[in-house]
Amino acid sequence: MLKILQKFFRFSGEENHRRFTLSIILGVVSAFGQALRIPAIYLIIRGVLDKSLDSNTLLLSLAVLVLGVALQILSSGRGTFLQTEAGYTTSADKRMEIAGHLRYLPMGYFNQNSLGEITSVTTNTMELLGDIATRVVLLSTQGILESALITAMLLSFDIRIGAVALLGLLLFLLINRFLQHRASSISAEKIHADSALVSQILEFIRGIAEAKSYNIGPEGNRRLSEAINHSTDTNIRMEFALIPILWLQSWLIKMVGVLIAALSLRFVLDGSMEPATGIVMLIASFILFSALESAGNYSALLRFIDQSVDKAEAILSVPEMDIHGEDRHPASENIELKHVDFSYGSKKVVDDTSLSIPEKSTAAFVGPSGGGKTTLCHLIARFWDVDSGEILLDQTNVKKYSMDSLMSNFSFVFQTVYLFRDTIANNIRFGQPDAPMEQVIAAAKKACCDDFISALPDGYETIIGEGGASLSGGQRQRISIARAIMKDAPIIILDEATANVDPENERELMNAIQALTKEKTILMIAHRLKTVRNADCIFVIDKGKVVQRGTHEELIREEGIYQSFIRSRKEAVGWRLGSGSELTNSEEVCHQADSERP
Template sequence: MIATLNKFFAFCSAKHRRMFYGALLLGVLIAFCEVLKYPAINLILHGFSEKRMTGKLILFSFLLLLIGVLAEAAFRAKQAMLQCRAGYGECANKRIEIAEKLRFLPMGYFNRKSLGDISSVTTNTMEQLGDVATLVVMQTTQGLLNTALILLMLLLFDWRIGLIALTGVLLFALINARMQHENESLSKQKIANDTKLVENVLEYIQGISEVKSYGLSGESERKLKDSIAESARVMTELELASNRYVPLQNGVLKLTGLGILLVSLRFYLDGSMDLITAVLMMVMAFHVFAGLSSMGSYSALLRMVDLCVTRGQEILSLPSMEIGGEDYKPRTEDIELDIIDFAYESRKVIDGVSLRIPSGTSAAFVGPSGSGKTTLCRLMARFWDVQRGAVRLDGKDVRDYSIDALMENFSFVFQSVYLFHDTVANNIRFGKPDATMEEVIAAAKQACCHDFIMALPEGYDTVIGENGASLSGGERQRISIARAIMKDAPVIILDEATANVDPENEKELMEAIAALTKEKTVLMIAHRLKTVRSADCIFVLDRGRIVQRGTHEELLREDGIYRRFVEARSEALSWRV
């Protein structure tokens, strides 16, 4: 228990940790205020027994009670405010911190981890940390402090009663430890099921078109229902496991309170305790363990807190790519690869590749599926770090640039386009956040998407669904190109940029891309012959190696993959129905 509490506080930022400590300090003051009622009762009882009850004594006792009640209310209000600000503030900060961490992780991490796993950590786990964990930690810590304070007071009043109370607390602690041990495995199952549930929900929603087209809605729905049912089962088991121990914990505390009452009465009857102390002990017996009882109910979730912190720490402790480079602005866009190797874990994808792309020229990458074309282009923009050799921009290793300085030099248009749940204008403006509306419209016109945007219900202010779900594939592609036009970076990477474009818009779009890429360094990955034939240099890849390089005409004169590629495309174009 103590280890989990320390782990939680260590995970928090210094600012919010101070807030939590402040809330705990207020909890101690609240405990003192609660204890004030007993000296007041003691004064009244002594006044009655000694027949010296006066107005002054009554007034003093009443003021003591009033001060305790008012101070407790003020401290509780301040404590609740600190607790909420620290809990939800830490949750927000950790989400931002994790997002920043993900930004600088190698892309290989995202290949290994599912979207559901990452989403679960940033949503469910952090939500539990900010909401449930904060309440559990504060109630548990508060219960421990209050109980320690009351035990100390009991030992000072009468050490025998104090020892009885201490025995009850130790029995409570043994039962609580057993409960947490049983909850540990169930808490792990709950975290795993939360992740699995998010994965299956995302898979079901994202693949709904394929599910319907192949008539697999029943199977996919069954998979989702099974995840929901399993999550419900584990949650029920977790609750039942706690409910087996919480009544037992409370029973021990109630019996200990009853024991204090009976023993106090016994001590009075045998003359070893005066009447006033005995009555006070009997009154306290009903309230002494209130804080500990509340703590026992919440402490059942401490293992969940521990796992939430662990999952957050796992991401935050991952080794990031080295990002402390120089904010260097290159004078040219010369790109050079010097005998680079790269592998996804044990599978080698790029094998000893060397090439040079002069500034202001275009390079096309062709080859069979899985030959390493996309990986090679992404290595140039440092989506990953090479395992051997170096990638240089303007003669400087890309690892020596700061990430932001490096990214300023690249614009990307991928075949798989991601659009945000926002207005069309803001999706285009993503390439340049401070762009004016006139600049947005100009970029849209270049990308041949102005007309269809104006046909939308609210034009550029139309909010499109997540990932542009309300737009066609070609429309999403053109908005992505408008975004790249808006950024106006000196190096353009086109990964099948025209793959989803309607034939009637292809000519205009190719003209827009030509205007975008004028006097810039262009890297293109394409299977369409017309896309690559005008490139200044074509690199042909096979199994991670460059097997051919040259212009379209030069490669046609060679017997190799490129000529077979051209012949296959030409034959396909000659087909007629």
């Protein structure tokens, strides 16, 4: 028990450790105040039995009783406040620490670890530590301290009764140790089952559109049903495993209380104990283990706290990328890759790639899906570290930049936009939370989204659904562009930014992108030819290599993937239904191929 508590206190941080330590000291004072009831009662009973009760004895007894109650009330109240404050502060601090730590982990970590696992740790696990851990620490320490001090008080009255109480306390701790061992064997499985359940629920919610379209409820989702049933079975088995031991704990301390009462009566009858002492022992037998029973019931959760700390520390122990470079401000945005290799596990995704992108130029990455286009751009922004080779920004390896100073040079517009459940204004000023509204509106106007925002009932203060679910795809994209405009970074990465936009929004979206990318260095990943044909350089990526590079005019005359894409696209769109049932070739449609995917 002590090792688990010490582990939790270290995990909680220096300030919260101090709070917990002070609360335990106050717990000792509270337990001492509780134990003072015994001598106070003894003084009165002895005075009554000896017929020597006088005002001095009454005042002394009352003073001891009042002192004990005052100590108990004051120390218990303050100790409870400190433990509660420490518990919830630990939960909040660790959530923030985990969030900050995740920010500097390589993106590969998130490919290998489920969202449900991380969500479970930052919600269920932290909730357990913030709420239940506080109660467990409070009740387990308080119960043991009270019983230990009352036992010490009984030893001072009668060593025989005190020895029985001490033996009962030791037997309780022995059974409690077995209880924690049993809890340890199943707590890891319970926490794993909880994480798996959260993961499956999140997956079900993310795929709710598909679930609706195929009329599949939770009971029809096999993996979700299995996760729910496994979690239910694990909790039931945990209860069945622990209840017998909890019952044994409770039975033991009650039997020890009965034994103390019986022995006290016997000792009084055979004359080896004063009647006053015997009556006090009878009273003590009822209060000796009252707090200990609650401590025993809650102590089963100590192992869950132990496992929860381990899970949180497992995330915090994942090595961060080396983010402690220098705060650099590049004089130019020239980007260069030299013989870069990168793999996801055993699968090589980027293979000995070298390329150069001058500042204030537009570079487009095209090629087959899975060829490594997005990975290359993410390596440039250092979402991952390369396996070999180097990436230079202004002739300096990106690893020599501090992460914050490096990221200040990049803005991103992704194909899938994530907006937060907050006001539109706060979503736009996400990177600059203190930016004035005038700046927010100016960015929105450049991104061509001021009109539709102003038409909303609450304008810029409209709360949008999580993920931006209440907005159309084009509207979400334009808000993300406004957010990027607010950041005003010199390098813009556009990752399929126009892939899923309907034609009605496309013109406004292209105008927004033009406002964003003016006088910037642009890296774009796209399939639509009209979004890349004006690029200063087009890199054709296949199987992690740059297989072609050049302008649109150069590549269209060169045999290779780029020309093949355009040819196949023209063939795909070069036929239409005629006035009859025959198919006729349409030169007009052929000319439209340039605006389609290459």
